[in-house]
Amino acid sequence: MYSDKVMDHFTNPRNVGELVNANGIGEVGNAKCGDIMKIYMKIENDTISDIRFKTFGCGAAVATSSMATEMVKGKTIQEALDLTNKAVAEALEGLPPEKLHCSVLAEEGIKAAIDYYYKRQDVQ
Amino acid sequence: MKKLVYLDNAATTKISNAAREAVLPYLSESYGNPSSIYSIGREAKKAVENARAVVVEAIGATPGEVYFTSGGTESDNWAIKSAALYGKNKGKHIISTAIEHPAVINTLKSLEKNGYKVTILGVNQHGQIDLNELRDAIRNDTVLITVMTANNEIGTILPIAEIGAIARERGVLFHTDAVQAAGHIPLSVSDMNVDMMSLSGHKFGGMKGTGVLYVKKGVRLPPFIHGGGQERSLRSGTENVIGIAALAAALSDAASRLPLTDVVRKRDRLIAGLLKIPRSHLTGDPVNRLPGIASFTFECVEGESVLLLLDGCGVCASSGSACSSASLDPSHVLLAIGLPHEIAHGSLRLSLSEDNTDEDIDYVLEKLPGIIAKLRDMSPLWHE
Incomplete structure (x- = not known):
């Protein structure tokens, strides 16, 4: 059902955890639907210098979180905003159709964290 | 093998x-x-x-x-x-x-x-x-x-x-x-x-x-x-x-070969052992229950993830979570017994036959607590 790449990122997820000094935090999904993704970013000079995630969900939810964080780590905010769910799914060598919403969640999680960062900048 | x-x-x-x-x-x-x-x-x-x-x-x-x-x-x-x-x-x-x-x-x-x-x-x-x-x-x-x-x-x-x-x-x-x-x-x-x-x-x-x-x-x-x-x-x-x-x-x-007395004994060992995991719950009737069925929910984890990690250890089991099916809703049975959606997503069913040995039970009791702990470590819902 899952590609080897999905299983790799599910069983050995990259960037799991929290960042105490995060200045971008995004949480998407809800427990009722069975998926919650929380993304922590450290953004310095318009670049995502560090990133972590915590995810409650199925194998695809964990794997897409892991892959999405890998794909934006060290990238500029603009590059991260350009990340699409399709790119995440392709990097994982595909997802079963009923799991595509997990890649959408990953894209939204990245955007939510950046959105939080911008809102904080505005306040300051 | x-x-x-x-x-x-x-x-x-x-x-x-x-x-x-x-x-x-x-x-x-x-x-x-x-x-x-x-x-x-x-x-x-x-x-x-x-x-x-x-x-x-x-x-x-x-x-x-x-x-x-x-x-x-x-x-x-x-x-x-x-x-x-x-x-x-x-x-x-x-x-x-x-x-x-x-x-x-x-x-x-x-x-x-x-x-x-x-x-x-x-x-x-x-x-x-x-x-x-x-x-x-x-x-x-x-x-x-x-x-x-x-x-x-x-x-x-x-x-x-x-x-x-x-x-x-x-x-x-x-x-x-x-x-x-x-x-x-x-x-x-x-x-x-x-x-x-x-x-x-x-x-x-x-x-x-x-x-x-x-x-x-x-x-x-x-x-x-x-x-x-x-x-x-x-x-x-x-x-x-x-x-x-x-x-x-x-x-x-x-x-x-009925009654399945020995299956019941092994099932109860499995239940007693797995209920030692914090915030785990038995589902179904504790007394009037089938000899082979041990069914649980584990808070803050999702069932399909548990199944995948169990499969990685060679253990075949089932879950009523939405993610293990094509629909987005968890099992109607788990909702009918009053579980909220978020708890129903963390369900696991282990069903025994006479072929299962005490070593099988020991193996699950050894592996499953670590699997639940690993998933809780990456769950934003879990706070000790």
Whole structure:
């Protein structure tokens, strides 16, 4: 059902955890639907210098979180905003159709964290 | 060989030795069509009739009350649709429960589209219905009550004999889906007061694609599958001789080994061991439960993730989480026993057979706590 790449990122997820000094935090999904993704970013000079995630969900939810964080780590905010769910799914060598919403969640999680960062900048 | 601990016997079982032995003569010797008059056809016919006699004996029926089908789903469809047709002059009301198998639920939904009214009885936290609620639900136009003997996801055994007595007293046909119970607890159609009962061969060591519908003498169901007149013209189609022989041998063998005292002991070891995991819960009736079913929820983890990591250790199990199915909702059974969605997503069912050893139980008790801990470590919901 899952590609080897999905299983790799599910069983050995990259960037799991929290960042105490995060200045971008995004949480998407809800427990009722069975998926919650929380993304922590450290953004310095318009670049995502560090990133972590915590995810409650199925194998695809964990794997897409892991892959999405890998794909934006060290990238500029603009590059991260350009990340699409399709790119995440392709990097994982595909997802079963009923799991595509997990890649959408990953894209939204990245955007939510950046959105939080911008809102904080505005306040300051 | 890679380690394999099979704890999904409620999904399907391996073919029992008794069943394997029973089919051998019909593979390439007595392979005739049971309707043919020459010797190998007559031998096949005899195999079917012997199998029928064995099933009759195993469930306490009388000859002429047992029909072979393609499985539990067909038996449920046949019983419910035919009973609805059979009773249509009396009325179009049916009573069932919130924890039935989809083979029953979706058959009832199809009848609703054709003008039938269905009352669904709710269940308590253990998956038990309220018998007074059942009594109150019966109307003058009620033509059928259908209640499962035991639930496949949480293992709860329902008081079928009492439900059957109520149905009989009120003159309503009573069907039970005993797919998960057969071969695991004693079944006697007369003690259970049932008019119809569905069984599935592959849940007790028979083959997939085989089943039984018991129909009490005097209940005249219309034919379900029209054709060449097999199964007393009610269910046509050349008999699945091999599958029928396997089903009967498996059922008789399973029934002869009841009660499954040692399976219960291992199940209870598994339950006691896994409930030591913080914020873990047993689902289903703690007392009236099937011998082989240990079912749980683990807070803050999602069931499919648990299954994948268990699979990585060679353990086969099931979950009622949404992510292990195509739909986005968790199991209707877990919601019916009152679990919130977020808890129902973290369900796990381990179902034992007599083949499972104490080493299997030890292995799961060793592996599963670490799996739950690993998933909780990456769950944003988990706070120690």
